[in-house]
Amino acid sequence: MDPYKNRRWVIILIIISIGLIFSFRLFYVQVINHEWSHRAAKISLKTENLQPPRGFIYDRNNKLLVGAETVYDIFILPIAIKEKDTSLICNLFDMSKLDFKKVLENASTGYNVPYKPSVFIKSMTQLEHAKISPFIGKISGVFAEAKIDRGYPLSIASHLLGYIRRIDENQFQNTRANGDFFYTKNDFIGITGLEKQYELLLRGQRGNINYLKDYAGNKIKTVNKIPAQPGKSLQITLDANLQKLGEKLMAHKIGSIVAIEPSSGEILAMVSAPSYNPSLLTGKNFSKEFERLKQNDSLKPLINRPVYNDKYRPGSIFKLVQALIALEDGVITSNTGFSCNKNIIGCHNHERPNNLLKAIKHSCNPYFFQVYKRLIMKGKGKNIFEISREGLGNWEKKIKTFGFGSTLGIDLPDEKSGFVPNVSFYDQWYGKKRWAFSTIYSNSIGEGEIGVSPIQMANLAAIIANKGYYFTPHIIKEIEEENIKEKFKTKHYSCVDAKHFDVIIDAMNEVVNNGTGRNARIDSIEVCGKTGTVENKNFNDHSVFISFAPMNQPKIAIAVYVEFGTWGSKWAAPVASLMMENYLNGFLSNKSKIKAAKIQSEVILNKNTKF
Numbered sequence: 199m200d201p202y203k204n205r206r207w208v209i210i211l212i213i214i215s216i217g218l219i220f221s222f223r224l225f226y227v228q229v230i231n232h233e234w235s236h237r238a239a240k241i242s243l244k245t246e247n248l249q250p251p252r253g254f255i256y257d258r259n260n261k262l263l264v265g266a267e268t269v270y271d272i273f274i275l276p277i278a279i280k281e282k283d284t285s286l287i288c289n290l291f292d293m294s295k296l297d298f299k300k301v302l303e304n305a306s307t308g309y310n311v312p313y314k315p316s317v318f319i320k321s322m323t324q325l326e327h328a329k330i331s332p333f334i335g336k337i338s339g340v341f342a343e344a345k346i347d348r349g350y351p352l353s354i355a356s357h358l359l360g361y362i363r364r365i366d367e368n369q370f371q372n373t374r375a376n377g378d379f380f381y382t383k384n385d386f387i388g389i390t391g392l393e394k395q396y397e398l399l400l401r402g403q404r405g406n407i408n409y410l411k412d413y414a415g416n417k418i419k420t421v422n423k424i425p426a427q428p429g430k431s432l433q434i435t436l437d438a439n440l441q442k443l444g445e446k447l448m449a450h451k452i453g454s455i456v457a458i459e460p461s462s463g464e465i466l467a468m469v470s471a472p473s474y475n476p477s478l479l480t481g482k483n484f485s486k487e488f489e490r491l492k493q494n495d496s497l498k499p500l501i502n503r504p505v506y507n508d509k510y511r512p513g514s515i516f517k518l519v520q521a522l523i524a525l526e527d528g529v530i531t532s533n534t535g536f537s538c539n540k541n542i543i544g545c546h547n548h549e550r551p552n553n554l555l556k557a558i559k560h561s562c563n564p565y566f567f568q569v570y571k572r573l574i575m576k577g578k579g580k581n582i583f584e585i586s587r588e589g590l591g592n593w594e595k596k597i598k599t600f601g602f603g604s605t606l607g608i609d610l611p612d613e614k615s616g617f618v619p620n621v622s623f624y625d626q627w628y629g630k631k632r633w634a635f636s637t638i639y640s641n642s643i644g645e646g647e648i649g650v651s652p653i654q655m656a657n658l659a660a661i662i663a664n665k666g667y668y669f670t671p672h673i674i675k676e677i678e679e680e681n682i683k684e685k686f687k688t689k690h691y692s693c694v695d696a697k698h699f700d701v702i703i704d705a706m707n708e709v710v711n712n713g714t715g716r717n718a719r720i721d722s723i724e725v726c727g728k729t730g731t732v733e734n735k736n737f738n739d740h741s742v743f744i745s746f747a748p749m750n751q752p753k754i755a756i757a758v759y760v761e762f763g764t765w766g767s768k769w770a771a772p773v774a775s776l777m778m779e780n781y782l783n784g785f786l787s788n789k790s791k792i793k794a795a796k797i798q799s800e801v802i803l804n805k806n807t808k809f
């Protein structure tokens with residue numbers, strides 16, 4: 199008798215039963231119940247969005263201004279964090295234990311679960327990452343992942359280039375409402391400057407990939423793929439070397455520099471001071487740095503002054519426009535002389551302004567009082583009020599042909615129009631028939647109610663350099679595979695005939711050689727310029743200079759505005775001169791290098807300014 203006979207049967211039965219159970223289950227899942235087959239089909243086709251890389255930005259000589267940079271996101275896996283590593287983590291990332299506890303909590307709640315990694319530091323720079331990487335290798339539960347962000351190899355032109363930032367809810371909804379479904383809530387979008395202006399070109403086109411995925415989440419097969427189209431690269435008109443010099447010269451100062459190529463309207467340099475390093479507004483420190491820059495509001499470092507600040511009074515550079523209009527109107531000739539009568543309006547001592555050239559050379563205020571009076575009071579109305587109204591109406595129309603009082607149409611966001619005072623403005627201010635020339639004469643010397651932006655001042659220099667016309671100032675030079683917009687190739691004529699410009703140009707050359715702008719002279723180059731000193735109640739006056747060079751066939755026209763710079767020839771004239779020398783010669787002479795270093799180190803601020 200086999201003592202194990204029964205037991206053997208029991209074991210065989212158990213094995214058969216298990217086999218049957220599995221067979222039935224298999225039969226049930228495969229034949230009877232379709233839930234699993236549905237489920238498998240449902241999860242097997244997966245679509246993934248492909249993000250296009252953003253276009254780069256190059257200067258006029260193909261130097262990279264905005265490119266890509268590798269940055270690192272730091273991830274944390276809460277379940278793998280060991281108590282003993284806490285101190286090391288806190289030291290590495292400069293946080294308190296309490297902060298780290300919060301990080302762990304955040305990484306374990308809501309959408310995050312403790313056994314899935316989540317980001318806790320975004321976009322560390324390569325340098326920052328290099329410092330921590332030997333240590334994080336030793337910590338379980340913390341690791342870094344590389345990704346691509348905006349990079350600024352030259353760290354210049356921050357206002358002009360602008361910045362990008364993660365799209366906010368409003369922008370997200372607005373783009374959708376406008377039929378633009380490009381963005382997901384994690385995407386970046388251009389907020390200011392060229393990043394905003396050319397967003398649609400820079401961002402590229404999104405692609406996608408469809409693939410089959412098994413139940414465990416593995417990709418089995420790509421079904422189809424539409425590759426992302428990278429954003430287009432822009433070449434802009436800026437000269438990086440010139441821009442860099444301009445930013446150095448305007449260090450510790452408030453104001454702007456705009457340089458234009460008169461024959462094309464291309465912007466060669468656009469400096470807004472104070473400035474900031476564009477890299478500050480990328481990556482992990484964005485919010486912190488943005489708030490810090492915004493709080494320095496007494497200096498408004500985020501404002502692009504050249505296009506945005508249209509409240510600048512032009513001062514004596516405006517005398518050039520008055521002279522041109524007066525010549526065109528026939529109320530003066532180049533030989534017209536007036537006395538420098540300081541009883542009418544203040545002036546300094548200088549040779550008698552017995553012609554227009556001498557009046558400009560010495561920037562004679564009483565002379566231009568008389569010029570403006572002839573412009574405004576030339577009508578034949580019944581009384582001085584009516585004559586003034588008619589005169590101002592005509593004058594306003596003519597001034598506007600120089601690009602004042604309206605936006606020029608530059609390809610940058612937030613351009614402001616400036617202001618040319620007119621009849622309705624003074625009617626509102628003083629009342630109808632309650633103002634006449636004697637009320638508004640300060641316009642004659644660029645004081646009073648006129649407001650212009652630095653780009654408009656530079657454009658004035660370009661108009662004179664071109665003897666009467668300008669091209670809309672612009673930043674874009676070329677867009678990959680696309681032509682420059684036609685609107686930038688149109689000549690805009692001022693109301694003044696070309697023949698009237700010769701005397702103005704001669705006078706501007708005299709200003710630099712023997713007049714108020716001698717600080718702008720450059721050895722071996724004939725420079726034309728005009729100084730301006732803008733009154734600034736209770737504070738130092740502003741220093742203004744517009745200029746172009748060489749005198750014949752000008753290649754650069756420039757406007758410099760140094761707030762609180764006391765007078766035109768003191769700071770604005772030498773800054774303009776150094777910029778032109780550098781651009782035209784390609785370098786600065788040793789003498790000029792010393793001058794540049796001195797200007798760079800000079801601090802010129804309103805005494806109430808706070809950093």
Ligand SMILES: [Zn+2]
Nearest residue numbers: 538545562563
């Ligand atoms: Zn005078």
